[in-house]
Amino acid sequence: MHPTSQSFKNNARRALSDDNLQRALARAKSGFIDKRLTALSELPEFDCLREQAKEIKDHTLAYLDYYLECFEAKVESIGGHVHWGRTAEEACNTVVGICQAAGAKLVSKGKSMVSEEIGLNDALIRANIEPVETDLGEYVLQLANEPPSHIIAPAVHKTREQIADLFEQHHQQYSHVDRRQSVAELVNEARLVLRERFLAADVGITGANFLIAETGSSVLVTNEGNGDLTCTLPRVHIVTAGIEKVVPTLEDATVFLRILGRSATGQEMTAYTTFNTGPKRTTDLDGPEQYHVVLVDNGRTEMLGNEFRDMLRCIRCGACLNHCPVYGAIGGHAYGWVYPGPMGAVLTPAMIGLELAGDLPNACTLNGRCESVCPVKIPLTRMLRALRARQFNQELTAKASRYALSTWAFFAKKPRLYHAVTRLAMALLGGLGGHKGWIRWFPFAGAWTRSRDFPAQQAPTFQSCWKTMNKLHD
Amino acid sequence: MTSPRQHLLEQIRNALGRGELSVAEKERLKIRLRRPVIYTQPKWETPDQIRFVDRLRAADATVAAIEVMHALPEALALYLQQHQLPPELVIANDPELTRLSWGNAKIHIGPNRAQYAVSLTKANYGIAETGTLVLLSSVSSPTTLNFLADHHIVLIDQENVVTHIEDVWDRLRKARTALPRTMNLITGPSRTADIEQTIQLGAHGPRYLHVFLLRAAPRY
Numbered sequence: 001m002h003p004t005s006q007s008f009k010n011n012a013r014r015a016l017s018d019d020n021l022q023r024a025l026a027r028a029k030s031g032f033i034d035k036r037l038t039a040l041s042e043l044p045e046f047d048c049l050r051e052q053a054k055e056i057k058d059h060t061l062a063y064l065d066y067y068l069e070c071f072e073a074k075v076e077s078i079g080g081h082v083h084w085g086r087t088a089e090e091a092c093n094t095v096v097g098i099c100q101a102a103g104a105k106l107v108s109k110g111k112s113m114v115s116e117e118i119g120l121n122d123a124l125i126r127a128n129i130e131p132v133e134t135d136l137g138e139y140v141l142q143l144a145n146e147p148p149s150h151i152i153a154p155a156v157h158k159t160r161e162q163i164a165d166l167f168e169q170h171h172q173q174y175s176h177v178d179r180r181q182s183v184a185e186l187v188n189e190a191r192l193v194l195r196e197r198f199l200a201a202d203v204g205i206t207g208a209n210f211l212i213a214e215t216g217s218s219v220l221v222t223n224e225g226n227g228d229l230t231c232t233l234p235r236v237h238i239v240t241a242g243i244e245k246v247v248p249t250l251e252d253a254t255v256f257l258r259i260l261g262r263s264a265t266g267q268e269m270t271a272y273t274t275f276n277t278g279p280k281r282t283t284d285l286d287g288p289e290q291y292h293v294v295l296v297d298n299g300r301t302e303m304l305g306n307e308f309r310d311m312l313r314c315i316r317c318g319a320c321l322n323h324c325p326v327y328g329a330i331g332g333h334a335y336g337w338v339y340p341g342p343m344g345a346v347l348t349p350a351m352i353g354l355e356l357a358g359d360l361p362n363a364c365t366l367n368g369r370c371e372s373v374c375p376v377k378i379p380l381t382r383m384l385r386a387l388r389a390r391q392f393n394q395e396l397t398a399k400a401s402r403y404a405l406s407t408w409a410f411f412a413k414k415p416r417l418y419h420a421v422t423r424l425a426m427a428l429l430g431g432l433g434g435h436k437g438w439i440r441w442f443p444f445a446g447a448w449t450r451s452r453d454f455p456a457q458q459a460p461t462f463q464s465c466w467k468t469m470n471k472l473h474d
Numbered sequence: 475m476t477s478p479r480q481h482l483l484e485q486i487r488n489a490l491g492r493g494e495l496s497v498a499e500k501e502r503l504k505i506r507l508r509r510p511v512i513y514t515q516p517k518w519e520t521p522d523q524i525r526f527v528d529r530l531r532a533a534d535a536t537v538a539a540i541e542v543m544h545a546l547p548e549a550l551a552l553y554l555q556q557h558q559l560p561p562e563l564v565i566a567n568d569p570e571l572t573r574l575s576w577g578n579a580k581i582h583i584g585p586n587r588a589q590y591a592v593s594l595t596k597a598n599y600g601i602a603e604t605g606t607l608v609l610l611s612s613v614s615s616p617t618t619l620n621f622l623a624d625h626h627i628v629l630i631d632q633e634n635v636v637t638h639i640e641d642v643w644d645r646l647r648k649a650r651t652a653l654p655r656t657m658n659l660i661t662g663p664s665r666t667a668d669i670e671q672t673i674q675l676g677a678h679g680p681r682y683l684h685v686f687l688l689r690a691a692p693r694y
Contacts, residue, residue: 024670031671045514052513065486066495066503078652084479136677137668153668160670187666187674194678199587214507215653225621225664225679232617232656233587243482248503250643251510257639258516265667269604271533272679273659280655285567285585285616287655297482305489 001119001147003352005336008359015330021157025331028156032322035266036373042268049259054377056252057244057313061304067213067246068295074216078278080291085118091296092123095205095238098292099129102236104202110220110227111135112207113151113316114240114296116338117351120205131205132197134226136190143170149332149340152264152318157331160186194226204230204288208241209315210256211293214249217275218293221260223267228274237276237288243295244312256315259375263317299351307386311346313376320370320380326363335360342370342380349387358396361387400444419463430457515603515638522602526635527687529605533662534675535683546686547576550627553684554592557625563592564623568614571596571629585616586623593623599642600635604661607685608642611656620658626680628660631688 004011015021040046060067072082083098085091099107107124109115109131121142124131133142137155141148143166148154155163163186168179174193180186206227208218218239220227231237247253261267280287303312321327321341332340337357339347345360361384370380391397392405411418432439433456441449460468476484487493495503518525527537540549554561562580565571571594572583586593595615599608607628611617620626636642646653664679675681 028671043516045516048514062490063495063503064490065483066500068483068486070507084477084482086478086482086485090478134678135668136666140668153671155668156671158669163669183669183672183674186669187677191676191678195589198678214510217653217657223664224666224668224677226677228617228621228658229678232621243486248507249510251512251640254639254643255513268529269533269606269659269661271660271662271665273606273661275653275657275659276655277653277657278655281612283613284611284655285613286587286618287611295482297485301482301485301489304486305491 001116001122001338003337003348003356005348005352005357005360008334008336008357008363011334011336012330012363015334020159020162021331024157024159025328028150028153029322029328032265032318036263036319036322037266039262039266039268043258043262046259046262049255050375050377053255053259053315053375054313056247056255057376060247060252061244061309061312064243064246064304067248068243070213070248071211071216071246071293074213075278075291075293078216080216080278080293083292083294085294085296085298088118088296088298091118091240091294091298092120094294095120095240096123096127096129098236098238098290099124099203100127102203102290104129104236106197106201107131107203107205108198108201108230108234109133109138110204110206110222110230111138111154112205112240113148113338114207114242115205116148118240118296118298120240132194132201134194134198134224134230135222136187136224136226139190139194140166143167147333147338150318150321151316151339151341151343157333198226198229198233201230201234203236203238204232204234205238205240206230208239208245208293209260210253211241211246212248212250212253212275213246215275215277217277219253220272220274220276221257221270222274223265223271225272228272231274231276232287235288236290237279237292239276239291239293240296241293243297243300244314260315260317263319263373263375303350308346308350308383310378311343311350311383313378314343314347315376316343317375319373319375323369323373325365325367325369335363342384343378346380346383346387354387354391354394355396358391361391419461422461423464426457426461432456510643512640515640522635522637523632526600526602526605529602530662530685531605533605534665535605535662535685537685537687539687539689541689543570543688544574546571546629547574547579549686550594551577551579553627557682559592559625562590563594563627564588564590564619565594566596566615566619568596586618589622591623592625592627593619594627594629595619597628597630598634599645600630601637601639601642601659602635603638606639606659606661609658609660610654611658612654617656617658620660621664621679623680624676625682625684626660626663627684627686629686629688 083094121131133139140155150156209221210219261270279291324341327341337348349357366381438453564582597607598610663683664677666677
């Protein structure tokens, strides 16, 4: 997918004036937050589990080479294949190669963020292989030719009417000519259309929530059942997964099962949690003949070696998105690439480069809600600050901001001068505010004050208050 | 030329600032793999059997109890009647199910690529913690039975209901050397909230999940 993170400001402006989007976001936000809270209220052990989950991930990352090799050995011992993709391109080529060797024309796909990240659908189409997204949200977006705007609810930005329009337009060819109105009718029509596609597909591609080193299993956590049809019906099953998805044992994975559903949708357990371990056995009556796992690096080993290692603990639950005031106001598309919200503001610069995604770490108030709900305790605000510092050091920050900061630093290093200047500035600001106490417009900062008022100076500076107080006490 | 595999593993070691692990360190990690630690588990007051049924119902499954195995065909016939369905179903090739006398019902055996509307399978375990059914793929439990029918009917022996998720792992390790191709943990019928956050049952998998809880050991 071609990133548009560089035009974040324009994207955000457009999102704020999009009425459909604003309605959809308002509905989604409260739903996610309330459901999570209810689920947590029934599990007093949740905070303890968060700490354990963090420890398990930290341990696994510290021995990542060992656990990946264990996983590989186990998968091969049961007749599966493990492939290693260093870059998005290498991973895509591997998947396309497996599909071509299987003579595949049609591929059914379960929802997978890593497949979005490496641009797998485009690679398949270029090789004349048709990918069909089968998660309902992803399917809607494939029809609309749009990327997902949320990592667990990809079509959260679409209204029912927009989905009805898309189905009416695209389902004529399957003799569904009437326009469907209700959610039930729309879901049913997609079920009928996609069922045929599941049965016709030659290869099924899914992601993985976890890989288990002990057993060689890939774990899929879903609700619709599309992931299971994708990995059961076709002749070949391909799993694409980031290298950070591996955990040592079934018991380790269990800790994550207890926090993932609750953090994502407020579910204690999703409808389907599936452990796939290798291809069909000789006595099995169904299941794929081939089982492949493609392990994807795509920037992850670099993060492992720098200050962004903690980000590799992420289990893609979406809680940080749901609790972010910026995401809640502009939705996911404004972020311009695959991963939106706080986790995206860290991952996107790490994966496509800070120079292409420089606005993302700045689109944050550092309020810390994301961090307080993160089930694996990722210090998101620290990492966003680190990205800002990097930006400044690499001189990627806008000239105006750099000059302003240098000017401030010049004065800040000279306390006497600084106090004199701030006293003057405070008096000036107080005057600008008039008797209402709010400043509606600033010279050179029109963009900032267009949607905000700045509180005018009400009292003398802190330093002069301090001096006066000390004099009184003497 | 180094292979992508070798190169990627080297990059991981470089990032971690070390070379390959020593034999002693690998041995330590192998022990961690062989003797898994159980972390914090949820606690509750109600008996497991009751919790299991409560959680299943909370996940939109329906549950009925039967006292003996041979009561199953009649109980199932009643379910089909209530849902105005013809007496036709596909069942797993499990002797406990196939040897029952199914009367007038039209019975198909095996996987469900033909997409019969009603399927009947047996769960290997139940988990009280979450109201989850555990189904292991095998010749007598093909996976398509769990996903392609509109009504998925599952029989579970009360004796196989365990307390926590980890109890299943423990039993599996004692009973077998490797996991089956697929282990399905099923908690309620298929669902989606992808359209306007409205929960709709029956997205791609079964619209209904009905569980028969067998109270006593099978008697014939």
